[in-house]
Amino acid sequence: MMKPARSADLERILSRLGKSDLITLLTEQISGSDLNTLLLKVFNEKVKKSSPNDLLKRYSDNRFVHPAKIDPLQLKQLELDNLKVALDKGVEPLQLSPVAPLGCASVVGTVDQNKVISALRGTEAVSDATNLIALHIANLIKYNKSSREDWLRFCTTHRHVRAQYFGDNPGMLAHFHLFCMVTSGVDQGSYDFEKTSLWEHIEVYRTIFKSLFSSNIEVVFSERGGYKDSAGLVSRITEYGQGLELNDVVISTGSSQKENQYYKGLQFTIKTVIEGREYDIGDGGFVDWTQQMLGTKKERLLISAIGLDRLLA
Structure with missing residues (x-):
């Protein structure tokens, strides 16, 4: 079976890390709970390095977090x-x-997981x-x-x-x-x-x-x-x-x-x-x-x- 083609952005990231097999390692070599532990640590460290100004910029730039324009x-x-x-x-x-279980929209339906906001702890929005x-x-x-x-x-x-x-x-x-x-x-x-x-x-x-x-x-x-x-x-x-x-x-x-x-x-x-x-x-x-x-x-x-x-x- 042919492997799905990787995006240019993903190839760039893997090349920068020097880990072309990183996706395989994370999806096939460790359990879901271990992956969750790893990602929680990554996001925790990212947040520690963020300033209030960084937070405000993320709010301004992120279309998912703005209020709806309705009464x-x-x-x-x-x-x-x-x-x-x-x-x-x-x-x-x-x-x-x-939140729903991770894969709620894509496992039994026909929705691409990229159309969903995946989250930690085995969930998605x-x-x-x-x-x-x-x-x-x-x-x-x-x-x-x-x-x-x-x-x-x-x-x-x-x-x-x-x-x-x-x-x-x-x-x-x-x-x-x-x-x-x-x-x-x-x-x-x-x-x-x-x-x-x-x-x-x-x-x-x-x-x-x-x-x-x-x-x-x-x-x-x-x-x-x-x-x-x-x-x-x-x-x-x-x-x-x-x-x-x-x-x-x-x-x-x-x-x-x-x-x-x-x-x-x-x-x-x-x-x-x-x-x-x-x-x-x-x-x-x-x-x-x-x-x-x-x-x-x-x-x-x-x-x-x-x-x-x-x-x-």
Whole structure:
């Protein structure tokens, strides 16, 4: 197997240290706990050599640590309103930790670890709360804290941090708030889990935008790979929704991108118009994370999220 190419910056650093095999030594020759001990010492020594002026410069230069340009009172109220709507629909709110286990976004998903802020003590800054909720669900199932006869429905509002840089694009922030939902169950045949859980999510979003913004939503269904009959899945879910007679929810069809490996079978995108402005405000779909963590193809998981900062910008 070919080794991944090293960046020019990494090659420069290894050459300066005279240790071309340093990455191999640190990743393969010492344990995770020993690496953590080493890095803690390195950062401790770096901080000892820092002055208050150095600290101020790091604050000025680091885009991840600056306050958000939104009204915090409005954001807190919007968080509460979203959580209350979800709770009324039977979705249990969670208050998550500000950090997740290292690899939370990349081990079972398709996210490059370079897009995440990795940290010490085996953690990383939360870049996607649905990953962390999925871990919470898998932990409950594995240690028999939840009956598999019952579905698990959780939601949260959480500040996310992502490391990729999008330049001066005002819609792409270093940190931002999301309202997220995750539903877990097992395969019941005839796409029963998929049909019911997805329309439960849509009903929550329909209620949020109707009650808080006096706006309707459009839901765009896009076929993805990962199911034996993705087209049939989309068709059955669409037909099921039409039977619910939610006349104020517009359903449309997006492009089929079966090479998109993040969602399985179906991805849905949420659009709305508020005060004349159109928003692509969120998305969701089925993922196989609990299947991978628990080692069974019977597990089913639906995730979704909407952005809150954009609604207040």
